Amino acid sequence: MCAAPKQGGPLAGIDLSTQTVIQGSVWYDGAPVAGAYVRLLDSTDEFTAEVVTSPEGEFRFFAAPGEWKIRSLASVGKGERVLSAEVGLNETTVVID
């Protein structure tokens, strides 16, 4: 339902011919960040979803084609990344400075 499913893991069972998947990982100081909060913002910067990264620092969203912003908030700091997504798999990395 509305709580986030487990982050990361295989794409088995996800139909990449219809779903627009945005996934990746959050990094800080050369290592992935577990337990970081990652939010997906639409083209007007409005909140669309938020997940918490897996132990491997991974996140995954199911969006729609278009412009998106990914913002990460963790105890070590913040990071941001803008991307243009298409139907299928869109992979990205968010680095916390």
Add this chain to the structure above:
Amino acid sequence: MSRNDVLVTVDWAQEHLGRPGIVFVEVDEDTSAYDGGHIEGAVKLDWKKDLQDPLRRDFLDKSAFEQLLSSRGIGNDDTVVLYGGNNNWFAAYAYWYFKIYGHSDVKLMDGGRKKWELDGRPLSKDAPERPATQYRASEPDLSIRAFRDEVVAAIGSKNLVDVRSPDEFSGKILAPAHLPQEQSQKAGHVPGAINIPWSKAANEDGTFKSDADLAKLYAEQGYDESKPTIAYCRIGERSSHTWFVLRELLGRTDVKNYDGSWVEYGSLVGVPIEK
């Protein structure tokens, strides 16, 4: 009712850990968060397994709610402090639920689990030990819960506040974007609904905005204070967050949460939909 009666800060929470008469309750759908570490002594409530009827789409009935709270060691006179993940969505839902069954002293921890974690506050893996109680619930207070026919009847007369994201409101996506976009219901919103996303009421760390900012937000978005209000989202948890803001923080009267929300409305035969 004011902010201090219904909301506690994380500092207050940490200072009151282990205090008799105060029960912390974590409410999540994904309870792996709780199992991986929770506020010391906090009781776990699983939004789906504990708070929904196992067969029908509805709440627990009064006696099942009494059994649940009794078994978790929550008493009628306890101060219940709710918190959870997802920016307190499910904790706000539980707040509204506890109010429906008449619990007198219930509060939300501002910022929820996220604020607690971001502050680096301590988490425990120990299971709480609380002796069972004899909890007695009131008859459900339906003055704060809306059903589908009321929503249809409210079109054009009451404030219908759709608190989903703009892309869900417009029908571009069908669910919050952490979920696969495969839903059976139609896309769109209730005709005349105003879109005031729940997230506009919260800061990035999950805490609520100030009362002044909140009042300004709803006024700017076309919310008519003189009319009764029904809030909805997809399954009724984000709209509990907004119900909490409107009724408990801003003190608006006649505010209902429509927990059937878009999953129900978008599946009804023959009702009007706007897109």
